[in-house]
Amino acid sequence: MSKKGDFEAVRKDIAELMHQPEYDDGSAGPVLVRLAWHSAGTFDAETDTGGSNGAGMRYEAEGGDPANAGLQHARVFLEPVKDKHSWITYADLWTLAGVVAIKEMGGPTIAWKGGRTDYVDDSKLPPRGRLPDGAKGADHLRWIFYRMGFNDQEIVALSGAHNLGRCHSDRSGFEGAWVNNPTQFSNQYFRLLLSLQWRKKTLKSGIEQFVNFDEDSETELMMLPTDIALTQDKSFRKYVELYARDKERFFEDFSRVFAKLVELGIQRDADGNITNTDNEKGGYHA
Ligand code: CCH
Structure with a gap:
């Protein structure tokens, strides 16, 4: 168990689980990046619904979307990290894992801030069909x-x-x-x-x-x-x-736009605290 808010300790443990010789091409990295992207990519600016806050993929409504098939592998890879640093929210863990994975695979450093909560506001749940379909144009x-x-x-x-x-x-x-x-x-x-x-x-x-x-x-x-x-x-x-x-x-x-992706739907005050979520209902203040 690390000290609450010690994201460096979490980053280190995510980096350490990257090497998975039995899985796919030997790395958990790609599927972790996809998890981060799918957690955030449900955002709709007009209705301010979806996005990474809330980690809705833990539940059938979002996790069972056929577009998210296979992402349970990413969530399982991260479970020991969550066990060890139980203060971190899933919403932070999934987005941070994507950022760490990109760096570990030789990609750019991506700005990332914590503070997302795991509180699911039913009125903010994204409907299915928000993620892209590869068969289209x-x-x-x-x-x-x-x-x-x-x-x-x-x-x-x-x-x-x-x-x-x-x-x-x-x-x-x-x-x-x-x-x-x-x-x-x-x-x-x-x-x-x-x-x-x-x-x-x-x-x-x-x-x-x-x-x-x-x-x-x-x-x-x-x-x-x-x-x-x-x-x-x-x-x-x-x-x-x-x-x-x-x-x-x-x-x-890519670095700038991925940072924007994982912040979709999140508003912060000058100190970086998220202001548009019910922090009383769980989560960690940055
Ligand atoms: Fe993607 N992606 N993606 N994708 N994607 C798939 C796999 C990955 C589309 C479709 C697919 C982004 C955008 C799109 C990753 C990152 C990003 C797969 C295969 C499909 C289909 C899934 C499977 O069978 O396991 C479509 C359509 C779009 C439209 O733009 C964006 C944006 C990102 C991140 C920034 C990564 C990484 C993978 C590999 C996952 C793995 O398990 O290896």
């Missing part, structure tokens, strides 16, 4: 991400997280990894989007994705229809080109 991406308050450049920067991890046929139905080294954060995803020829492939399940056979590694890489849409839409493509040629710029923009 550019209009769908805008519809989903504009709702959270992101612009085209931010959508492309965030999509660069697909440098990490893979698709699982028993989770989303899609199959495979986007890049050859899916536990190393880089701008490879953008470079491959532009440099390889992607052809449509229909999986046995009937699901369509894009693939390229990589001669060097003798593995088949994949892209979702939404990934390919980033190269077909003029406004999105500009930023795919920028991030493919300028890794530093991608790291900077």
Whole structure:
């Protein structure tokens, strides 16, 4: 048990659980990043509902959303950290784990503040369908991400997280990894989007994705229809080109936009305390 508020101790323990030789590509990192993103990516600016505060994914209404299939693995990885530092809220733990995982996998430092609570306000619960559907196109991406308050450049920067991890046929139905080294954060995803020829492939399940056979590694890489849409839409493509040629710029923009993602729906006072949640009902004051 660490001292209440000792986020450094929590960061250290998250970093230590990253190495998981039996799991996927040997790292818990990618699925932790996806957990952070899905916990926050339900936000709707207009109704001020959804977002990471409240850690609603612990409950069936949100956790059982098919879009969240597989994220129980991430939550299970983090359970020993929660046991050890029981003062931390799940809402803080999940978002912090994403930030730590990105750094551990060679990505940028991302600003992060604690203070989220685990109090679930039923009136703020997001309905299902708030997360993006990989089978769709550019209009769908805008519809989903504009709702959270992101612009085209931010959508492309965030999509660069697909440098990490893979698709699982028993989770989303899609199959495979986007890049050859899916536990190393880089701008490879953008470079491959532009440099390889992607052809449509229909999986046995009937699901369509894009693939390229990589001669060097003798593995088949994949892209979702939404990934390919980033190269077909003029406004999105500009930023795919920028991030493919300028890794530093991608790291900077990704860092800023991921920090914004995990703060969606959270208002803070000058001291950093969250002001728009019922702190009396649980949680930790920053
Ligand atoms: Fe994603 N993502 N994502 N994604 N994603 C999947 C996996 C990961 C979409 C669909 C999918 C973001 C945006 C989108 C990660 C991070 C981010 C999968 C496979 C699908 C499908 C799931 C499976 O089968 O396990 C779509 C559509 C969008 C639209 O923009 C954003 C934004 C982020 C983070 C900033 C990461 C990481 C993974 C890998 C997870 C793993 O388990 O390896």
